[in-house]
Amino acid sequence: MDQAQQLRNIIKQQNMQQHLARVITVTSGKGGVGKSNMSVNMAIQLGRLGKKVVILDADFGLANVEVMLGTRPRYNMADMIYGRKGIKDIICRGPENIGFISGGSGIKELSNLSKDQISGIVNMMYELDSIADVIIIDTGAGISDAVIDMVLASSEVLLVTTPEPTSITDAYALLKTINKAPGYSNDNIKIKMIGNRTLSMSDGEELYNKLNSVVTKFLHMNMEYLGSVPFDVNLTKAVMKQQPVSVAYPNTPxxxxxKAMAEKLANVEPENQRQTLGGLSGLFSKMFRNRNK
Known part of the structure; x- marks a missing residue:
């Protein structure tokens, strides 16, 4: 049995599963725009809406998420990939019972796995689907192969950008790379833009309109506007405390x-899309299939 057939068989097993996690991939065109902060605080807010949330830190080489959560995981994905630990063993708990998985060196090693290791990972993710309602993937910034692979395999992507010209340019470059990649389809990937460090609500909408106009004209891609987060000094204070701003300063802008964006996401949960794509196990299956094309 070849590797592709193994993955198809695993997906058939997934279709019999009653519960599949909703996967939300958070990405950005460049570093320093607040992507990890958005991932962590979105997880907190979705948790407060009654969702069981797990963050997968797929930003290899950096530990932004664990710093913001004030936790240091004992194990990461590499321990799972090489059979040393199971999926439940590598989940550590952050504030308000948010789950957290460190990608560690495991994310980099995803491109060099045997078919048995790939099959094992997909089955592990299948187990994670059964215990989480929402899985938030915090990707690396920019247009590395690992980021593009993860985004292309996702059905729901949050693109974080700021009003700075370099951030807008890099966000466009990321979307252009995704658009050119084999397997991309407007029908399969829903991209929602979030404006960060904006001066006002209208500033966020203006940022979206500016980026969306060139994306629509030159790339013919569909992109929605989820909302914006104003510049807030308390966010920096929260980082210094190694706490999510939603925990340290819950009433700050x-x-x-x-919170408003989390409520919007929760109210438009794509149930049919989740069932079709098969949660996180489906995402990893699709990612490995795309690499083998």
């Missing part, structure tokens, strides 16, 4: 903005 940044926290309220992210």
């Amino acid at each position: 940044a926290s309220k903005s992210i």
